[in-house]
Amino acid sequence: MSKEWPLWEIFVRSENGLAHKHVGSLHAADSEMAVQNARDLYTRRNEGVSIWVVKSSDIVATDPSQSEALFEPSEDKTYRHATFYHVPEGVKHL
Amino acid sequence: MTERFEYLLRLGDSSLVLAQQSAAWVAHAPIMEEDVALANVALDLFGQAKMWLDYAGEVEAAGRDADALAFHRDAGAYRNVLLVEQPNGNFADTIVRGYFYDVWAHLQLAALSRSSDERIAAIAAKAGKETAYHLRRSEDWVVRLGDGTELSHERVQCSVDALWRFSGEFFLGDAIDAAMVAQGIGPDPETLREPWLQRVGAALGTATLAQPADGWMQRGGKQGRHGEALSYMLAEMQVLPRSYPGAAW
Numbered sequence: 560m561s562k563e564w565p566l567w568e569i570f571v572r573s574e575n576g577l578a579h580k581h582v583g584s585l586h587a588a589d590s591e592m593a594v595q596n597a598r599d600l601y602t603r604r605n606e607g608v609s610i611w612v613v614k615s616s617d618i619v620a621t622d623p624s625q626s627e628a629l630f631e632p633s634e635d636k637t638y639r640h641a642t643f644y645h646v647p648e649g650v651k652h653l
Numbered sequence: 654m655t656e657r658f659e660y661l662l663r664l665g666d667s668s669l670v671l672a673q674q675s676a677a678w679v680a681h682a683p684i685m686e687e688d689v690a691l692a693n694v695a696l697d698l699f700g701q702a703k704m705w706l707d708y709a710g711e712v713e714a715a716g717r718d719a720d721a722l723a724f725h726r727d728a729g730a731y732r733n734v735l736l737v738e739q740p741n742g743n744f745a746d747t748i749v750r751g752y753f754y755d756v757w758a759h760l761q762l763a764a765l766s767r768s769s770d771e772r773i774a775a776i777a778a779k780a781g782k783e784t785a786y787h788l789r790r791s792e793d794w795v796v797r798l799g800d801g802t803e804l805s806h807e808r809v810q811c812s813v814d815a816l817w818r819f820s821g822e823f824f825l826g827d828a829i830d831a832a833m834v835a836q837g838i839g840p841d842p843e844t845l846r847e848p849w850l851q852r853v854g855a856a857l858g859t860a861t862l863a864q865p866a867d868g869w870m871q872r873g874g875k876q877g878r879h880g881e882a883l884s885y886m887l888a889e890m891q892v893l894p895r896s897y898p899g900a901a902w
Contacts, residue, residue, distance in 0.1 A: 564684070
Protein backbone atom coordinates (compact mmCIF):
# COMPACT_ATOMS: atom_id res chain seq x y z
CA MET A 560 0.00 0.00 0.00
CA SER A 561 1.20 3.47 -0.85
CA LYS A 562 2.13 5.62 2.14
CA GLU A 563 0.91 8.68 0.30
CA TRP A 564 -2.72 9.63 0.98
CA PRO A 565 -4.92 9.65 -2.12
CA LEU A 566 -5.65 12.83 -4.01
CA TRP A 567 -9.13 14.38 -3.93
CA GLU A 568 -10.70 16.94 -6.27
CA ILE A 569 -12.63 19.66 -4.49
CA PHE A 570 -15.78 21.38 -5.73
CA VAL A 571 -17.29 24.35 -3.90
CA ARG A 572 -20.70 25.92 -4.35
CA SER A 573 -20.20 29.61 -3.67
CA GLU A 574 -23.87 30.38 -3.08
CA ASN A 575 -27.20 28.65 -3.24
CA GLY A 576 -28.49 28.37 -6.78
CA LEU A 577 -25.06 28.21 -8.40
CA ALA A 578 -23.30 25.05 -9.55
CA HIS A 579 -20.39 23.51 -7.66
CA LYS A 580 -17.13 24.66 -9.20
CA HIS A 581 -13.78 22.91 -9.21
CA VAL A 582 -11.38 24.82 -6.96
CA GLY A 583 -8.38 22.52 -6.59
CA SER A 584 -7.19 19.29 -5.05
CA LEU A 585 -5.73 18.01 -1.80
CA HIS A 586 -4.54 14.89 0.00
CA ALA A 587 -6.63 13.08 2.60
CA ALA A 588 -6.90 9.57 4.01
CA ASP A 589 -10.65 9.27 3.33
CA SER A 590 -13.71 11.24 2.26
CA GLU A 591 -14.49 12.57 5.74
CA MET A 592 -10.98 13.99 6.12
CA ALA A 593 -11.13 15.33 2.57
CA VAL A 594 -14.26 17.33 3.41
CA GLN A 595 -12.65 18.75 6.55
CA ASN A 596 -9.42 19.62 4.78
CA ALA A 597 -11.40 21.19 1.94
CA ARG A 598 -13.29 23.29 4.45
CA ASP A 599 -10.00 24.52 5.91
CA LEU A 600 -8.20 25.02 2.61
CA TYR A 601 -10.88 26.36 0.30
CA THR A 602 -13.62 28.00 2.36
CA ARG A 603 -11.67 29.91 5.00
CA ARG A 604 -12.38 33.24 3.33
CA ASN A 605 -16.11 32.73 3.20
CA GLU A 606 -16.11 31.20 -0.28
CA GLY A 607 -18.72 28.52 0.04
CA VAL A 608 -21.99 27.05 1.26
CA SER A 609 -21.44 23.48 0.09
CA ILE A 610 -18.47 21.21 -0.68
CA TRP A 611 -18.15 18.12 -2.86
CA VAL A 612 -15.09 15.90 -2.74
CA VAL A 613 -14.32 13.31 -5.40
CA LYS A 614 -11.39 10.93 -5.49
CA SER A 615 -9.18 12.09 -8.35
CA SER A 616 -8.76 8.51 -9.52
CA ASP A 617 -12.57 8.23 -9.92
CA ILE A 618 -12.67 11.00 -12.47
CA VAL A 619 -12.83 9.82 -16.07
CA ALA A 620 -11.33 12.39 -18.40
CA THR A 621 -11.20 12.86 -22.14
CA ASP A 622 -8.06 11.70 -23.86
CA PRO A 623 -5.97 14.66 -25.11
CA SER A 624 -5.00 12.66 -28.23
CA GLN A 625 -8.71 12.49 -29.12
CA SER A 626 -9.16 16.27 -28.91
CA GLU A 627 -9.49 16.74 -32.64
CA ALA A 628 -12.25 14.20 -33.05
CA LEU A 629 -14.04 15.34 -29.94
CA PHE A 630 -13.93 19.09 -30.12
CA GLU A 631 -13.01 20.35 -33.57
CA PRO A 632 -16.31 19.42 -35.30
CA SER A 633 -18.14 22.02 -33.22
CA GLU A 634 -15.75 24.84 -34.08
CA ASP A 635 -17.32 25.79 -37.42
CA LYS A 636 -20.94 25.29 -36.45
CA THR A 637 -21.67 28.78 -35.28
CA TYR A 638 -25.37 28.27 -36.03
CA ARG A 639 -25.51 26.26 -32.84
CA HIS A 640 -24.93 29.42 -30.87
CA ALA A 641 -28.07 31.34 -30.12
CA THR A 642 -26.75 34.50 -31.75
CA PHE A 643 -28.95 34.48 -34.85
CA TYR A 644 -32.22 35.14 -33.13
CA HIS A 645 -33.71 38.59 -32.97
CA VAL A 646 -35.13 39.32 -29.60
CA PRO A 647 -38.66 40.58 -30.09
CA GLU A 648 -39.29 44.04 -28.73
CA GLY A 649 -40.99 44.15 -25.41
CA VAL A 650 -39.44 40.96 -24.04
CA LYS A 651 -37.97 42.00 -20.75
CA HIS A 652 -36.70 39.00 -18.93
CA LEU A 653 -34.61 37.16 -21.50
CA MET B 654 -17.01 43.25 39.08
CA THR B 655 -13.57 41.95 40.00
CA GLU B 656 -15.01 38.45 39.92
CA ARG B 657 -16.38 38.95 36.43
CA PHE B 658 -13.00 40.33 35.33
CA GLU B 659 -11.24 37.26 36.72
CA TYR B 660 -13.78 34.99 35.07
CA LEU B 661 -13.28 36.65 31.68
CA LEU B 662 -9.51 36.31 32.06
CA ARG B 663 -9.96 32.57 32.58
CA LEU B 664 -12.01 32.28 29.41
CA GLY B 665 -9.69 34.47 27.38
CA ASP B 666 -6.40 33.09 28.66
CA SER B 667 -7.30 29.46 27.97
CA SER B 668 -8.22 30.38 24.38
CA LEU B 669 -5.11 32.51 23.96
CA VAL B 670 -2.61 29.97 25.28
CA LEU B 671 -4.07 27.16 23.19
CA ALA B 672 -4.10 29.45 20.15
CA GLN B 673 -0.43 30.31 20.54
CA GLN B 674 0.46 26.63 21.02
CA SER B 675 -1.50 25.53 17.95
CA ALA B 676 0.02 28.30 15.86
CA ALA B 677 3.48 26.95 16.66
CA TRP B 678 2.65 23.94 14.45
CA VAL B 679 2.63 26.07 11.33
CA ALA B 680 5.25 24.69 8.93
CA HIS B 681 5.79 21.68 11.26
CA ALA B 682 2.58 19.68 10.79
CA PRO B 683 2.76 16.16 9.28
CA ILE B 684 1.13 17.32 6.04
CA MET B 685 0.36 20.66 4.45
CA GLU B 686 -3.41 20.23 4.80
CA GLU B 687 -3.01 19.73 8.55
CA ASP B 688 -0.75 22.77 8.73
CA VAL B 689 -3.54 24.97 7.41
CA ALA B 690 -6.16 23.27 9.58
CA LEU B 691 -4.16 23.85 12.78
CA ALA B 692 -3.57 27.45 11.77
CA ASN B 693 -7.31 27.90 11.22
CA VAL B 694 -8.06 26.56 14.67
CA ALA B 695 -5.41 28.85 16.13
CA LEU B 696 -6.88 31.88 14.40
CA ASP B 697 -10.37 31.04 15.65
CA LEU B 698 -9.00 30.77 19.17
CA PHE B 699 -7.05 34.03 18.88
CA GLY B 700 -10.29 35.68 17.81
CA GLN B 701 -12.14 34.22 20.78
CA ALA B 702 -9.35 35.31 23.14
CA LYS B 703 -9.53 38.85 21.77
CA MET B 704 -13.29 39.03 22.36
CA TRP B 705 -12.99 37.74 25.94
CA LEU B 706 -10.00 39.89 26.84
CA ASP B 707 -11.37 43.07 25.28
CA TYR B 708 -14.48 42.60 27.37
CA ALA B 709 -12.34 41.82 30.42
CA GLY B 710 -10.54 45.13 29.87
CA GLU B 711 -13.84 47.00 29.65
CA VAL B 712 -15.11 45.38 32.84
CA GLU B 713 -11.85 46.21 34.61
CA ALA B 714 -12.09 49.82 33.35
CA ALA B 715 -8.39 50.47 33.91
CA GLY B 716 -7.60 51.31 30.28
CA ARG B 717 -6.30 47.84 29.29
CA ASP B 718 -7.44 46.22 26.07
CA ALA B 719 -6.89 42.66 24.80
CA ASP B 720 -3.36 43.46 23.60
CA ALA B 721 -2.34 44.96 26.92
CA LEU B 722 -3.71 41.94 28.76
CA ALA B 723 -2.15 39.43 26.38
CA PHE B 724 1.30 40.95 26.08
CA HIS B 725 1.91 42.69 29.37
CA ARG B 726 1.06 40.09 31.97
CA ASP B 727 3.50 37.49 33.30
CA ALA B 728 2.65 33.81 33.78
CA GLY B 729 1.54 34.35 37.37
CA ALA B 730 -1.21 36.70 36.17
CA TYR B 731 -2.51 34.22 33.58
CA ARG B 732 -5.68 32.33 34.45
CA ASN B 733 -5.74 29.57 31.82
CA VAL B 734 -6.39 25.95 32.75
CA LEU B 735 -3.18 23.90 33.04
CA LEU B 736 -4.10 21.58 30.16
CA VAL B 737 -3.61 24.17 27.44
CA GLU B 738 -0.10 25.15 28.55
CA GLN B 739 1.18 21.58 28.23
CA PRO B 740 3.86 21.45 25.51
CA ASN B 741 2.89 20.56 21.95
CA GLY B 742 4.82 17.27 22.15
CA ASN B 743 4.16 15.01 19.19
CA PHE B 744 1.12 15.27 16.92
CA ALA B 745 -0.91 12.89 19.13
CA ASP B 746 -0.17 15.03 22.22
CA THR B 747 -1.42 18.11 20.42
CA ILE B 748 -4.55 16.35 19.15
CA VAL B 749 -5.49 14.91 22.54
CA ARG B 750 -4.82 18.21 24.33
CA GLY B 751 -7.03 19.96 21.79
CA TYR B 752 -9.70 17.28 22.03
CA PHE B 753 -10.00 17.38 25.82
CA TYR B 754 -10.21 21.16 25.60
CA ASP B 755 -12.71 21.18 22.71
CA VAL B 756 -15.18 18.88 24.48
CA TRP B 757 -15.05 21.05 27.58
CA ALA B 758 -15.15 24.35 25.68
CA HIS B 759 -18.09 23.15 23.60
CA LEU B 760 -20.11 22.32 26.72
CA GLN B 761 -19.07 25.48 28.52
CA LEU B 762 -19.84 27.77 25.57
CA ALA B 763 -23.30 26.19 25.19
CA ALA B 764 -23.99 27.04 28.83
CA LEU B 765 -22.48 30.53 28.49
CA SER B 766 -24.67 31.29 25.48
CA ARG B 767 -27.54 31.38 27.99
CA SER B 768 -25.64 33.76 30.28
CA SER B 769 -27.45 36.62 32.00
CA ASP B 770 -24.61 38.82 30.72
CA GLU B 771 -25.66 39.57 27.13
CA ARG B 772 -22.14 40.27 25.93
CA ILE B 773 -20.89 36.94 27.29
CA ALA B 774 -23.89 35.17 25.71
CA ALA B 775 -23.13 36.76 22.33
CA ILE B 776 -19.41 35.89 22.40
CA ALA B 777 -20.21 32.33 23.49
CA ALA B 778 -22.73 31.91 20.67
CA LYS B 779 -20.15 32.95 18.08
CA ALA B 780 -17.31 30.95 19.62
CA GLY B 781 -19.59 27.94 20.00
CA LYS B 782 -19.93 27.53 16.25
CA GLU B 783 -16.17 27.62 15.76
CA THR B 784 -15.58 25.20 18.58
CA ALA B 785 -18.17 22.77 17.22
CA TYR B 786 -15.94 22.41 14.17
CA HIS B 787 -12.72 22.15 16.20
CA LEU B 788 -14.34 19.35 18.17
CA ARG B 789 -15.47 17.50 15.07
CA ARG B 790 -11.90 17.62 13.75
CA SER B 791 -10.10 16.71 16.95
CA GLU B 792 -12.51 13.87 17.77
CA ASP B 793 -12.06 12.52 14.27
CA TRP B 794 -8.27 12.55 14.74
CA VAL B 795 -8.44 10.82 18.13
CA VAL B 796 -10.41 7.97 16.55
CA ARG B 797 -8.14 7.84 13.50
CA LEU B 798 -4.96 7.67 15.55
CA GLY B 799 -6.38 5.31 18.18
CA ASP B 800 -7.89 2.95 15.65
CA GLY B 801 -5.01 3.44 13.22
CA THR B 802 -1.66 1.71 13.13
CA GLU B 803 0.04 0.02 16.05
CA LEU B 804 2.39 2.98 16.40
CA SER B 805 -0.31 5.65 16.25
CA HIS B 806 -2.42 3.70 18.76
CA GLU B 807 0.49 3.43 21.16
CA ARG B 808 1.37 7.11 20.88
CA VAL B 809 -2.13 8.45 21.29
CA GLN B 810 -2.71 6.17 24.29
CA CYS B 811 0.43 7.67 25.86
CA SER B 812 -0.94 11.16 25.20
CA VAL B 813 -4.31 10.30 26.75
CA ASP B 814 -2.60 8.83 29.82
CA ALA B 815 -0.27 11.80 30.21
CA LEU B 816 -2.87 14.53 29.73
CA TRP B 817 -5.76 12.92 31.65
CA ARG B 818 -4.56 14.41 34.93
CA PHE B 819 -5.17 17.91 33.59
CA SER B 820 -8.83 17.28 32.77
CA GLY B 821 -10.04 17.41 36.39
CA GLU B 822 -9.39 21.15 36.68
CA PHE B 823 -12.21 21.87 34.20
CA PHE B 824 -14.78 20.85 36.78
CA LEU B 825 -13.33 22.31 39.99
CA GLY B 826 -15.23 25.41 40.99
CA ASP B 827 -13.99 28.08 43.37
CA ALA B 828 -15.41 31.30 44.85
CA ILE B 829 -15.31 33.03 41.45
CA ASP B 830 -17.28 30.25 39.77
CA ALA B 831 -19.78 30.33 42.65
CA ALA B 832 -20.25 34.08 42.17
CA MET B 833 -20.85 33.57 38.45
CA VAL B 834 -23.40 30.84 39.15
CA ALA B 835 -25.18 33.08 41.68
CA GLN B 836 -25.47 35.89 39.13
CA GLY B 837 -26.59 33.57 36.34
CA ILE B 838 -23.47 34.45 34.33
CA GLY B 839 -21.78 31.07 34.06
CA PRO B 840 -22.44 27.38 34.74
CA ASP B 841 -21.36 25.41 37.77
CA PRO B 842 -18.22 23.70 36.41
CA GLU B 843 -19.19 20.46 38.13
CA THR B 844 -22.29 20.15 35.92
CA LEU B 845 -20.02 19.77 32.86
CA ARG B 846 -18.21 16.74 34.29
CA GLU B 847 -20.71 14.01 33.39
CA PRO B 848 -21.35 15.16 29.80
CA TRP B 849 -17.59 15.58 29.28
CA LEU B 850 -16.84 12.08 30.58
CA GLN B 851 -19.62 10.59 28.47
CA ARG B 852 -18.48 12.16 25.24
CA VAL B 853 -14.77 11.51 25.80
CA GLY B 854 -15.46 7.99 27.06
CA ALA B 855 -17.46 7.16 23.95
CA ALA B 856 -14.78 8.52 21.63
CA LEU B 857 -12.00 6.64 23.43
CA GLY B 858 -14.09 3.49 23.10
CA THR B 859 -14.52 3.98 19.36
CA ALA B 860 -10.81 4.71 19.10
CA THR B 861 -10.05 1.42 20.91
CA LEU B 862 -8.24 3.44 23.58
CA ALA B 863 -8.34 2.76 27.30
CA GLN B 864 -9.84 5.44 29.52
CA PRO B 865 -7.40 6.15 32.35
CA ALA B 866 -8.53 5.35 35.87
CA ASP B 867 -9.52 8.26 38.06
CA GLY B 868 -6.50 9.45 39.94
CA TRP B 869 -4.80 12.60 41.12
CA MET B 870 -5.83 15.64 39.15
CA GLN B 871 -3.62 18.70 38.71
CA ARG B 872 -5.15 22.03 39.64
CA GLY B 873 -4.27 25.69 40.09
CA GLY B 874 -4.09 27.18 36.61
CA LYS B 875 -7.31 29.14 37.05
CA GLN B 876 -5.79 30.66 40.19
CA GLY B 877 -2.49 31.56 38.49
CA ARG B 878 -0.28 28.63 39.57
CA HIS B 879 1.37 27.41 36.39
CA GLY B 880 4.10 25.08 35.21
CA GLU B 881 7.33 26.47 33.82
CA ALA B 882 6.35 25.76 30.20
CA LEU B 883 3.94 28.71 30.25
CA SER B 884 6.69 31.22 30.99
CA TYR B 885 8.75 30.09 28.00
CA MET B 886 5.71 30.23 25.76
CA LEU B 887 4.77 33.71 26.94
CA ALA B 888 8.36 34.93 26.59
CA GLU B 889 8.26 34.05 22.91
CA MET B 890 4.76 35.41 22.41
CA GLN B 891 5.43 38.69 24.21
CA VAL B 892 8.99 39.54 23.18
CA LEU B 893 8.09 41.92 20.37
CA PRO B 894 5.54 44.17 22.11
CA ARG B 895 7.72 44.23 25.21
CA SER B 896 10.91 45.10 23.33
CA TYR B 897 9.20 47.72 21.21
CA PRO B 898 6.33 49.13 23.30
CA GLY B 899 3.66 50.71 21.15
CA ALA B 900 4.97 49.11 17.95
CA ALA B 901 2.33 49.13 15.20
CA TRP B 902 2.02 47.68 11.70
